[in-house]
C-alpha cells in the first residue's frame with residue numbers, strides 16, 4: 001500500500017441543507033477554522049439566493065463564481081479536508097445528487113425553527129441509497145425553534161434515520177445558554193458572535209455539581225439534568241461503526257452565524273468521519289489502496305462567458321495517484337488522454353497541481369470529451385457505476401425554430417445533456433426529442449445557451465408527463481410493451497428504454513398490468529443489474 005499515509009490523512013465530505021438553513025455560514029466557519037480564509041464573508045458570493053429564480057443569468061453568473069469554491073480544501077488537526085460544495089437552488093438539485101457520489105460522508109444542517117424541509121428529505125434519500133454516514137447539526141439555536149426532543153423525533157421520522165445526540169442545548173432563543181457535550185461531559189457557554197477559536201469548555205463530569213446552577217441558573221440546570229437522564233437512558237454510548245455504516249447519525253446543536261458549536265462538531269468529524277472509500281465499477285470494486293490510478297467525473301461546469309468557452313470536469317480520485325501530464329485511459333472513448341494543467345481548489349483560488357490521491361477532487365480542462373460518470377484509469381477497462389439519474393419532474397418537447405441549424409441544435413443539446421444540465425429522451429424509433437428537467441430554470445438556461453454557444457434557436461412545448469421510468473424485464477414482454485405504448489416509450493442517451501407516464505394512476509396501472517416489467521424511477525438499476 002504505497003499511498004497509505006496520504007489516504008489516511010484525507011476526509012472528503014459535503015454539507016447539505018435546505019436553502020437558508022445555514023450551509024454557507026457553516027462552510028465559512030469551517031474554512032476559518034481550517035485557516036483557508038481569514039475573513040468572514042469570503043464564501044458568500046457562492047450563494048444563489050432564492051429570490052433570483054426569475055433571473056437565470058444572474059444565477060449562472062453566480063454559479064460561475066462558485067466554480068472556484070466548488071471544492072474547498074483545508075487542513076485541520078493533521079487531516080486534509082476536502083469540502084465539496086453543493087448548489088442550494090432546488091432547480092440544480094441533480095448537481096447536488098451527483099456531488100454526493102463523490103463524497104464519503106455528509107454534514108446535514110437543519111434549521112431549528114423550520115425543522116425538516118423539502119430539500120432535506122430528498123437529499124437524505126440520496127444519502128440513504130448509498131449508506132453515506134451523516135452528522136447532523138441543528139442550527140440557529142439562538143432563535144426560538146422547536147423543542148429539541150420534538151425536533152429529534154421529527155428528524156428521525158421524516159428522514160428515516162436513527163439519531164444520537166452528542167451535545168444537548170440548554171434553552172434556546174434569547175435564553176440560549178449553551179450546550180452540554182454528552183461525549184466528553186463538558187459545558188460550552190454561549191455568547192453571541194463568538195470570535196475565539198479556542199476551546200472554552202468547562203468540565204462538568206457530574207451534572208449534580210452546583211457550579212452548573214451558578215453558570216446557567218437553577219431552572220435551566222435542572223432541565224438539563226432531566227434531559228440528560230432521559231438521553232442516557234435512551235441512547236447510551238455511540239458506536240462509530242454504526243455511524244460509518246450509515247445506521248446512526250450523531251447530532252450537534254449550535255449557531256453557525258455565532259460560531260457556536262461548530263468547532264465541537266468539526267473536532268468530532270475529524271475523529272469519526274471515514275477515510276476515502278472505494279467505489280463500485282461495472283467489473284469489480286476498486287479499493288483506494290490500489291496502486292494504479294482510477295477516478296470518475298461527477299460534475300462538469302461550463303463557462304458561460306463567451307470569451308472563455310472552456311469547461312471544467314471535476315474528477316474524484318478513487319485509487320492510486322493521479323499525476324499531471326500523464327496519459328490515462330478514458331474508458332468510454334477508449335482513448336488515452338492527458339492533462340497538463342489539472343487544478344486543485346484552495347478556497348477561492350485554483351492552483352495547478354502535480355499529483356492527487358484518493359479522496360481528492362481534480363479539475364480537468366475539458367473541450368467536450370467528458371460526460372458525467374466518465375472513468376479514467378491507468379489502462380484497465382472499467383466504468384464506475386452508481387452515479388444516479390433521477391426521473392425529471394418537468395418534460396418539454398424540443399422544437400427546432402431554424403431548420404438551417406439542425407446540426408448545431410443536435411450538437412448543442414447533446415453536449416449540454418452530457419454536462420448534466422438536463423436529460424434528453426428520444427422517441428423510440430423516431431426523432432422527437434424530449435427534455436426532462438428538475439426546474440423551469442434549466443429550460444431557460446438551455447434555450448439561452450443553445451442560442452449563444454451554438455447559434456441554434458429553439459422553443460419548448462410543455463408536455464404533461466408525470467414521471468420517467470427506466471424499464472427492464474423479459475425481452476419479449478418489453479417488445480410488446482414498446483409496441484403498444486409507442487407514444488410513451490423513449491430512449492435515454494445510453495439507449496435504455498424509458499416509459500413516460502402521464503400520471504401516477506397510469507404508472508400504477510402499467511405496473512399492475514405488466515408484472516414482468518420493472519419500472520425504475522432512478523437509473524441505479526444499471527448498477528444493480530451489473531452486480
Ligand code: G4P
Pocket residue numbers: 017018019020021022023024025026047088139140141142143254255256257258
Ligand atoms: P444557506 O447557505 O443554507 O442558504 O444559508 P446561509 O448560510 O446563507 O444562511 C441563511 C440565513 O440564516 C442568513 O441570513 C444567515 O446569516 C442566517 N443564519 C445562519 N446561521 C444562523 C444562526 O445560527 N442563527 C441565526 N439567527 N441566523 C443564522 P440572511 O439574512 O439570509 O443573510 P445575511 O444577510 O445574514 O448574509
